[in-house]
Amino acid sequence: MSAPPKISVLLPVYKVEPYIEECLDSLLSQTSTDFEIIAVDDSSPDRSGEMTLRILEEQNRIRWQFIKNPVNKGLAETRRIAALAARGDYVLCVDSDDHVHHDLVRRVIEEAETHHADVVIFAAENISPEGKINYRVEAGDAIMSGVEAVEKILDLSMQAYCFNKLVRRSIFLAIEHPSGLIYEDICVSVQTLGKSNVVRLMPDTLYSYMYRESGISTRFNPKIVDIFAIMDRVERSTASMPIRNYRKLLFRLKYVYGYRTIAFQAATKAPTYRLAKPILDSVAERLRLTHLFGMYSDHRSKLSFVMAMLKIHPWLFYCFVRRFGR
Incomplete structure (x- = not known):
């Protein structure tokens, strides 16, 4: 051989x-x-x-x-x-x-x-x-x-x-x-x-x-909520690593990236609010005031403001994102 x-x-x-x-x-x-x-x-x-x-x-x-x-x-x-x-x-x-x-x-x-x-x-x-x-x-x-x-x-x-x-x-x-x-x-x-x-x-x-029109980032995919499970697995695999500022960095990946990605993908890619609503509801249920304050204190005031809309009501968030995009 x-x-x-x-x-x-x-x-x-x-x-x-x-x-x-x-x-x-x-x-x-x-x-x-x-x-x-x-x-x-x-x-x-x-x-x-x-x-x-x-x-x-x-x-x-x-x-x-x-x-x-x-x-x-x-x-x-x-x-x-x-x-x-x-x-x-x-x-x-x-x-x-x-x-x-x-x-x-x-x-x-x-x-x-x-x-x-x-x-x-x-x-x-x-x-x-x-x-x-x-x-x-x-x-x-x-x-x-x-x-x-x-x-x-x-x-x-x-x-x-x-x-x-x-x-x-x-x-x-x-x-x-x-x-x-x-x-x-x-x-x-x-x-x-x-x-x-x-x-x-x-x-x-x-x-x-x-870049493909059928790619994961260019079409609506209800499985976007898989990010919740992915973030949980990332947290488990990194918890024992000697990472500096671990809680702060994990917050960025889990909430600033993860929660934002799920919510914005649902709002921008779903053809109707009816399809987006269950996904937006799932983010809103997990979103806490401490997360909003964390985004603000991490110098992400615009994101904190928009995600606060999601917490108030998904329809408000959906309309704002559809109107103003990113």
């Missing part, structure tokens, strides 16, 4: 028929070949799985495995299934409707080996279907401990995406993967960073995250 590759790319495949060819082309044309692709067809109802298998079979430059889930497992569980089949020292999560820089693998291997890093975080960009860059996901340029990286996520100064993080496979397999929940990346990233000793932040933009 040949020596294991340095990196295993975890590639869940589900309903990406228009995009999978470009994604695979970006992986198969990498400047380094020291990686493998673990593609998992998560019982996709379209031809995504068939196309993936055909494209992989037609080349012999990059090692690969193809797995088909007999039933749909969801993103988190499918990534875990891919990681269990992987052989690389590190894993890299790639979403199959995105594409990566042609030098991604070589660059992250170089950074991981140079700094003996457990995690390498790189910059990414969000791109529209027309090719316009909507915004950048910055990574910075630093070396830090895993706990310090967790602090940055709690502080909302670092994004918790999985797609821009190379992670040691043993760490990735040692954490909980929240099956069936959306926004699972937050939970996964916090756990992997919390178990890491050395984290390398590199400024290079190596990943293109595509």
Whole structure:
């Protein structure tokens, strides 16, 4: 048997028929070949799985495995299934409707080996279907401990995406993967960073995250309330970490980000108030005056004011947000 590759790319495949060819082309044309692709067809109802298998079979430059889930497992569980089949020292999560820089693998291997890093975080960009860059996901340029990286996520100064993080496979397999929940990346990233000793932040933009009209952030999804469960899991996994100003930082992620995201997504994306109301009610029930004061004291007076409307009555909040947006 040949020596294991340095990196295993975890590639869940589900309903990406228009995009999978470009994604695979970006992986198969990498400047380094020291990686493998673990593609998992998560019982996709379209031809995504068939196309993936055909494209992989037609080349012999990059090692690969193809797995088909007999039933749909969801993103988190499918990534875990891919990681269990992987052989690389590190894993890299790639979403199959995105594409990566042609030098991604070589660059992250170089950074991981140079700094003996457990995690390498790189910059990414969000791109529209027309090719316009909507915004950048910055990574910075630093070396830090895993706990310090967790602090940055709690502080909302670092994004918790999985797609821009190379992670040691043993760490990735040692954490909980929240099956069936959306926004699972937050939970996964916090756990992997919390178990890491050395984290390398590199400024290079190596990943293109595509804006899709059907994406999680562009459509109404009642499962947005999964964030409540995600935040509870994050709190459990970080409670024992030696995090400075822990309560303050956790407040930012849980309430400033979590509660705000649920409420604003429901108000802006739901086609009617009737659909938004149960979700807004669930936030209002959990929202306390101490949370509003906490937002205000954290220099977020506008957010405190708008969330106070939600506490008074969801309809008031709904109308204000629909009228004035962000």
